Amino acid sequence: MEINKELLERYHQGNCTATERAAVEAWLQEETFGDEVPVTDMPENTAAEMWAEISTFADKPAPVKTFNFYTFGKMAAAAVLLLLAGAFLYRSVSQPSLQGVSASNFSPTEVKNINVAGYNVELAPNSNIKLDAKTGLLHFCGSLLFSPKSDMELSFAGLKQKVKLKTGQKYIVLSTNCPSDKPIIINEKDVYNLPPVMQRQLSTQFSI
């Protein structure tokens, strides 16, 4: 029985007779798959057209890599921008947003402790503090001990430049005027640089 396309289709559709099914299955079990596909010669004009197309770029010399400063500059600038963006993102993520605070200490003798996310404040007697979270501007009267929990920069009324405050350090912040127009900000370890009368007052207040 000749195995052909129509018979194979009927076999797959389940429409063969028992004889036809047996014949197909016997054919499928054979190791040979019939005649090989005949190789026919390609028409000469087709081969010529293909070679012409290939030769348009196959004959060109391989490009030589050259150092282009303009390109390199652009790449370097991009890298720097990427680094800066990364640093900014890291800083934004690693530095918690500043929490504002507004407090007064009316006690004539006791220090008031304020513990918020990002920093601690020991507010001296008869002193007050207002820290604006959005602007980072600190207004105060009297004196306080500021302990940042991470590196930060604050602005102080009366000072043109921001002040960098380091984590792990304690800073004495005081002013001889109220509201503060000329604040003094020093590391607590530099208390001996102040006049002795101020040293004693601050050392006693803040147990330095």
Next chain:
Amino acid sequence: MKYTGPKSCNLLFSLCLTVLVSGILCGCTPGTDNDQVEKKKYSIYILGNEHREYIIQTDGFAAGNYKPETDGVKLNTDIIDRDVVIRDGFYYHLNGRNHILSKYVKTAGELKEVGTLEIRNFIVENYYWIARDTLLLTGLDQKTFTNSWYYKISVGDLKLVQSGLLPIPKPGHGFTSTSIGLTTMLDGKLFLGYTYHKQLDASNYTTSDTAYITSLSYPALKTLHTDKDTRSTYPGGDNTIQNYSFNDEAGNFYYMTCPGIALGNRTDLPTGIFRINKGADTLDRNYFFNISAAISNHAYGLWYIGNNKAIIRCERKDLYKDLNDHWDVAHFEFYVVDLLKQTKEKLNLPLDRGTRRECVIAEGDKVYIAVNSKTDGNYIWCYTPSTKSLVKGLQLSGDTDYIYRIDKNF
């Protein structure tokens, strides 16, 4: 020829073994070299970067270059600060936190505590060596700063000999605290210089317009006489930080008043030099060297260099703004003043930094001046008064930010 090979080998082997064992023993003994006490002629107290502090000792200031991180010992700043009293190679410091007066020696590895004495509720304002082994501390109670106390201490074994209240009146009439700026013995009597302060608000103060000089019998400590002087105020200062007085060759006592913003905060009054003549119970009312009139500024620090001449350290109010930058900005100048002629001569030194520092030593025909310049570095300068020669000597580099103090150990 006699054969001696094996004997030589044995000797060589023994020598090698001895050297090896000695080396191992020395190497295994912990801190042997570091425990060796150093007692060189001078002590240098350094403030490094990031608040690190060091002490270096040296036998001379004339030349050289020291780096505190390699040539000195690093200090534990939780227990010691620059308000130290130094004598005979020992360092004495009262820690206000734990109320312990400690005695230290410098070894190659550390400032080592060798004695302690508990002194509670007391801050040191002044010290005076009554004898080579007896230290007198005067100061105030640590809570109100109104009661004046003294402690007499035998430093050999660090034992308290005597202590008590000084007969200095407590502040009144609105004044809230006291400062003792002078403590000295003159002809067997104890002289104290002091004044009073008024707290204006939580962080502002002013000082009385009057300087008080009281003479006391010793050791009974009964008041003999009190001078009140309104020509200036804040007599002397905390002499554990800086010197403000001296005796000349004739035994006359000179002291400086400090009404500037770094001490008295009475800038309307002049800085002046005053005198108590040898044998006198009272102030020499005829002597007043108006320093502010001479230099148009205030000054802090007075050191005698001999032959009626002294060095003063003067601020430049045109260069600093306020207390915020008074320490950091280089604005201090040094002058040689003639105490009798009342003349001045500026030393050609770079502008110095640091509000109050113990920075001058006079010895023989030399004067050593520690200068913290922002442009020229940190140097001990050598001044020769007779020739007026002024040259750079020992440099402090490396981690040095400020030379806090220089002292004679002996």
